Amino acid sequence: MARSASLIGDPWSLLIIREALAGNRRFSDFVEFTGAQPSVVSDRLKRLVAAGVLRSSQYQDHPPRNEYRLTPMGRALQPVLIALSNWGDEFLDNGHGAPLVYIHEGCGQPAHPQMTCTHCGDSVDAHSLRVIPGPGADPDNVARRVSHATRSAD
Structure with missing residues (x-):
């Protein structure tokens, strides 16, 4: 999770990805719809x-302008952003309801x-x-987690 959060965990990155998922591709649209500088x-x-979340391609020569499209890696973030949005709608809406x-x-x-x-469908x-621990787990981190779990169970 730390690797994912280091890439997409800041609010502006999440909002840019949200806008790309909504079909926005141009720099000016990202500025307008995220409110970021x-x-x-x-x-x-x-x-x-x-x-590798987005790919850039030039659509205009003078002045040079690029558009940004989601890669398969970026499109795979859609359920993550929808879940995060639904969580915010449930717990952080201040009684106003969902904006989207x-x-x-x-x-x-x-x-x-x-x-x-994915195995049984439940x-x-x-x-x-x-x-x-998965195959990519850091052995030192696994040892600390096992030690912590043992202490917590006491």
Whole structure:
């Protein structure tokens, strides 16, 4: 999670990705719809392109202007942003309601992402999950977690 947060965890990057998912491609649109200063948008676009979340292509020569499109890596962030948006709508709306509603094209109703087990299809939540070290885990971090879990269980 730390690697993901270091790339997309700041608010401006998330808002730029949100706008790209909505179909915006031009620098001026990212500035307008995120409310970020042009220098901030420029910095985040460079970072997201360098990381492979967006790709840049020039659409005008004089003056040179680029548009930005999501890569498959960037498009894969859609469920993450929808879940984050729905979480904010539920817990941070101050009684005003959701500023954006995601409608399922198939039935025309509001969509709320739900995690399911890819093996059996059951719904998954925090109470039905257990976290174990994966193949990319840092051995030192695993040892600290095991030690902490042992102390916490006492």
